[in-house]
Amino acid sequence: MALTTRRRALTTLGAALAGAVALPAVPARAAAAHRGPHPLWNAHAHNDYEHPHPLFDALGHRFNSVEADIFLVGDQLLIGHDSSELDPTRTLESLYLDPLAARVRAEHGSVYRGWRRPLQLLIDIKTEGSSTYLELDRRLRRYPHLFSRCAHGRIHPGPVTAVVSGDRAARIPMAAQTERRAFYDGRLTDLGSTAPASFIPLISDNWTTNFTWTGEGTFPGAERQKLRGITAAAHAHGQLVRFWATPDAAGPARDALWTELLAAGVDYLNTDDLAGLEAFLDARPTA
Incomplete structure (x- = not known):
């Protein structure tokens, strides 16, 4: 049921955010021959910029969503988790926008060659939102x-x-x-609102403020029902779902929680452990 519901959400977005970059039609056999490794559609690299090679480590592990925190400093968009660690050489352009543009050129129009679904770049604004977004908008238009x-x-899909x-x-x-060349990351309070999926295609929220279960023992039935209600409501509106602050220490508890999230139709699993999530998803059937 969860997988069917998730496919319905992707269908609702259709040729939109979770859909396809407009590429020339080719025979299925030829397209498959020119494809690279299968991307991990459910994999989200939380705090991606903290890895030794921002963006490239996530792409090397086939993640299809990466997260970058930005600070507006003067007229620059700097990358970092805290203002004390900002480096003027680590800009949104140098770590993400320029490398992505080069990658798309090299891969003939997509981030992963032969795979048409766009990569999600989640941009977390850490300074005042209105002024930072306006500067971000200017950068994206370049x-x-x-x-x-x-x-x-x-919606006009891009890579x-x-x-x-x-x-x-x-x-x-x-x-x-x-x-716009950007979309808004909603919260559970936006679920069921009049805002369309063309504005809010993603619903994200803090796991720990909505659920008590951390993967140990049995998932409480009421919480499982609540989770599945969230994903069903979001998918019916053409929106995808992500939770942050999920347990991320390797072990059976994390695996149990990730298993429940996937079973409920949660679209992105949040992690700092790129290899761990890659191994977990590779051990499961491809959606």
């Missing part, structure tokens, strides 16, 4: 063929889909735009 965009409510998270004030200037 890459006209890289990012999915929304014009007058219609990369930028989703804006973090400071909630970013929503105001985003909602006022008739054309």
